[in-house]
Amino acid sequence: MIIYTEKELKETIHLNQQIIKVIEGGFTSLVTKKVQMPPIMRIDVPEFQGEVDIKSAYIPGYDQFAIKLSSGFFLNPERGLPSGNGMMILLSTETGIPDAIFLDNGYLTDVRTAAAGAISAKYFAKEEVKTAGVIGVGSQARFQMKALKQVRSIRKLLVYGRNENKANLFKQEMEKSLGVEVKVCSTAEEVVKNSEVVVTTTPAEKPIIQKEWLHPGLHITAMGSDAEYKQEIDSKVFSSVDRIFCDVRSQCVRLGELHHAVDQGVITDQTEVTELGQVISGKYQGRQSNEEITICDLTGTGVQDTAIALAAYQELQSKAVGKEIKN
Amino acid sequence: MIIYTEKELKETIHLNQQIIKVIEGGFTSLVTKKVQMPPIMRIDVPEFQGEVDIKSAYIPGYDQFAIKLSSGFFLNPERGLPSGNGMMILLSTETGIPDAIFLDNGYLTDVRTAAAGAISAKYFAKEEVKTAGVIGVGSQARFQMKALKQVRSIRKLLVYGRNENKANLFKQEMEKSLGVEVKVCSTAEEVVKNSEVVVTTTPAEKPIIQKEWLHPGLHITAMGSDAEYKQEIDSKVFSSVDRIFCDVRSQCVRLGELHHAVDQGVITDQTEVTELGQVISGKYQGRQSNEEITICDLTGTGVQDTAIALAAYQELQSKAVGKEIKN
Incomplete structure (x- = not known):
């Protein structure tokens, strides 16, 4: 299993036409394939104005699917920390074994969310x-x-x-x-x-x-x-x-x-x-x-997360980055 | 954030009276505290007889809470791989930032499941x-x-x-x-x-x-x-x-x-x-x-996962193990 950092992801994935196409593909699969996208799981931490959302989607035909944690803890700025945080875990579709963890601190979520906005403007x-x-x-x-x-x-x-x-x-x-x-x-x-x-x-x-x-x-x-x-x-x-x-x-x-x-x-x-x-x-x-x-x-949606995670993994594979963890 | 391997967890957490007490504490908190335990999230991968469950519970008063992925892919044994797999992520209650990832391949789940069985026999x-x-x-x-x-x-x-x-x-x-x-x-x-x-x-x-x-x-x-x-x-x-x-x-x-x-x-x-x-x-x-x-x-239950993860983290902190990832 390989761990990738926010820096590595920011150097690899950019908000461009290619990523917009990738996210379009995710949305299309919701219509054309038997996608498994369970309802969002949510944990609230009211004492610290915190919330964690977990999203996922399995798109048939791909080697992996993503599970994403994203958090918003709204007292963090008082501590000099960003309120948003998160990571993605990419599991093998064939074995369920984790192939990669993206410690992206929410960067991939920012990009895939913006890409959905681009798609909205593009068509509407x-x-x-x-x-x-x-x-x-x-x-x-x-x-x-x-x-x-x-x-x-x-x-x-x-x-x-x-x-x-x-x-x-x-x-x-x-x-x-x-x-x-x-x-x-x-x-x-x-x-x-x-x-x-x-x-x-x-x-x-x-x-x-x-x-x-x-x-x-x-x-x-x-x-x-x-x-x-x-x-x-x-x-x-x-x-x-x-x-x-x-x-x-x-x-x-x-x-x-x-x-x-x-x-x-x-x-x-x-x-x-x-x-x-x-x-x-x-x-x-x-x-x-x-x-x-x-x-x-x-x-x-979880399908955006899986789509961008798959694209990121493919790009990262061709680079000599990431930290391999042997377990 | 620190990553711990299955080997490190197996050397640290054992199925003993102490862990049974820890899991009892988790169940008790369901009655005595305002625990947040959302319904289990599940993704099915029918092509490979696979399923992934995600569980979590936030117990007020503790520094962290766990999110657990556990998978069963029932064609794995044909490939010489175990069908079960999994990991836990321990998030800070105050900031939502991940403190640790346990790449335990389901070991902690095995122990906390067995501990619940011990509790069942102990009382009934x-x-x-x-x-x-x-x-x-x-x-x-x-x-x-x-x-x-x-x-x-x-x-x-x-x-x-x-x-x-x-x-x-x-x-x-x-x-x-x-x-x-x-x-x-x-x-x-x-x-x-x-x-x-x-x-x-x-x-x-x-x-x-x-x-x-x-x-x-x-x-x-x-x-x-x-x-x-x-x-x-x-x-x-x-x-x-x-x-x-x-x-x-x-x-x-x-x-x-x-x-x-x-x-x-x-x-x-x-x-x-x-x-x-x-x-x-x-x-x-x-x-x-x-x-x-x-x-x-x-x-x-997710509360068993959070309880055993908290106990494992505490034990591991006092040992010079784990791999720190700077992000």
């Missing part, structure tokens, strides 16, 4: 996007904008975050790394009303985006909510959009934005909600006109 | 047990008999296994290691009718033990069934015993022997089923007379 945003918006100014907000740049030639970026200093820092960094103009907005409303694509990346527990802010041609990727108590999108938004997309419906109605829309009766079993894999595989169409208003709810 | 078997029986001749059958020897002064051991060669090998090994007479029986019935304690350790999918075989004073520990499709005990046995015990009721009615008894209507929500933690903590009594017929259904 207008072809021509001049102005994109992002709500939230954390690490994943940065990843999402880098991902968006891979699939759309954005010229201007609008950003809103509750902390103005962090928003300004985001502006500085993103103008440099993406080479686009970034404007810090004073409200989320300003971002949404003036953007053609908006990505929400916050851990909000009360809805931010209101239906009155929607406008023809808008696409929203809601990626922040991945737990029952999180919500970024007002449920009424779902009755005002033309098309609803998501990563995995059964998970989104439990943990994502759809969860609240179902609770409010805005979404029922009869509501048409199309999964990413159904569009990528060509079974359903994505955006059908420049006027449609669309939304995509992302909660993060 | 008669004080004086001359003859014990075991159904099954695999690795866990051996562990269970070693565990039983820790809590009862058995003089004779009856064993039944479908494979006579393996049963004879079991006899040879156990006579040597336990110093008791072992008799290979030609039927499970012979074992049950002539033993005061019986432990079932098979992956049977059809019931073995029948109610007609029960007799006053008998205690049965049913540890084999830990999945919906497994069953060692005929459901009618549950209507013929005086007391029913189990590790965790909610899990046993889903995955254990209780599952089938519930399906058959033999056990209802009103049936008195007492959990190990309730007895160990003194809230309920174990065996109350020499005539009672008792049964205990064990499915294996």
Whole structure:
């Protein structure tokens, strides 16, 4: 068994077209193969505002599958530690024996999450996007904008975050790394009303985006909510959009934005909600006109973890890195 | 983070009174503390007759908690590999950061499973047990008999296994290691009718033990069934015993022997089923007379994993072993 560090993974896996294709392949397999993806396992550590999620998916036809631990401990920053952490374990499909452990501290999760955002924009945003918006100014907000740049030639970026200093820092960094103009907005409303694509990346527990802010041609990727108590999108938004997309419906109605829309009766079993894999595989169409208003709810899936872990393992095999542990 | 190997763990953790106490502490915490123990996560790999279970439990008040992967890939023996495998990851309760990985290949699971068997016998078997029986001749059958020897002064051991060669090998090994007479029986019935304690350790999918075989004073520990499709005990046995015990009721009615008894209507929500933690903590009594017929259904719990992992980590800390990985 080989152990790979965060540094080795960061030098090997990058948020690029190739990785977006890899994650597309993961979503497609949900539609075309008998994927085993059990519900997320979750352990809460309330004393330290901590949570650990465990995800996995077995995709038939591959040599391995991944089991991923990801944690958020929200008192860590007070100790000078990042709140997020994690690792992946890659098991042999044939024997169940662990082939590799990725001590990535959440890096692969960041990349595969951003890649899902890129896929959402690729299929659901207008072809021509001049102005994109992002709500939230954390690490994943940065990843999402880098991902968006891979699939759309954005010229201007609008950003809103509750902390103005962090928003300004985001502006500085993103103008440099993406080479686009970034404007810090004073409200989320300003971002949404003036953007053609908006990505929400916050851990909000009360809805931010209101239906009155929607406008023809808008696409929203809601990626922040991945737990029952999180919500970024007002449920009424779902009755005002033309098309609803998501990563995995059964998970989104439990943990994502759809969860609240179902609770409010805005979404029922009869509501048409199309999964990413159904569009990528060509079974359903994505955006059908420049006027449609669309939304995509992302909660993060084990199939993304297995897809990126398989790609990382393949790349790493050809390098002389990693530490072998003989047991 | 430190990685420990199977060899290091086998040199450190032994199936003894101390470990039985540790596992008792785990069960007790289920009753006395707000333990977080999510349902088992399971991934099936039908192409290779494989299954991976993930268990975890967070016990408030301890520095760490464990997440355990355990796998059974039943074509492995054809390749000369053990079917069972596994590892544990010990996370800091305060930060979620992994402190240690135990590459134990299932050793700690074997020990904590056997310890639960010892606890079952300690509280539910008669004080004086001359003859014990075991159904099954695999690795866990051996562990269970070693565990039983820790809590009862058995003089004779009856064993039944479908494979006579393996049963004879079991006899040879156990006579040597336990110093008791072992008799290979030609039927499970012979074992049950002539033993005061019986432990079932098979992956049977059809019931073995029948109610007609029960007799006053008998205690049965049913540890084999830990999945919906497994069953060692005929459901009618549950209507013929005086007391029913189990590790965790909610899990046993889903995955254990209780599952089938519930399906058959033999056990209802009103049936008195007492959990190990309730007895160990003194809230309920174990065996109350020499005539009672008792049964205990064990499915294996995350709290046992966290308890043994914490004990192992503490022991290992004082030794100059393990491989540190800097990340």
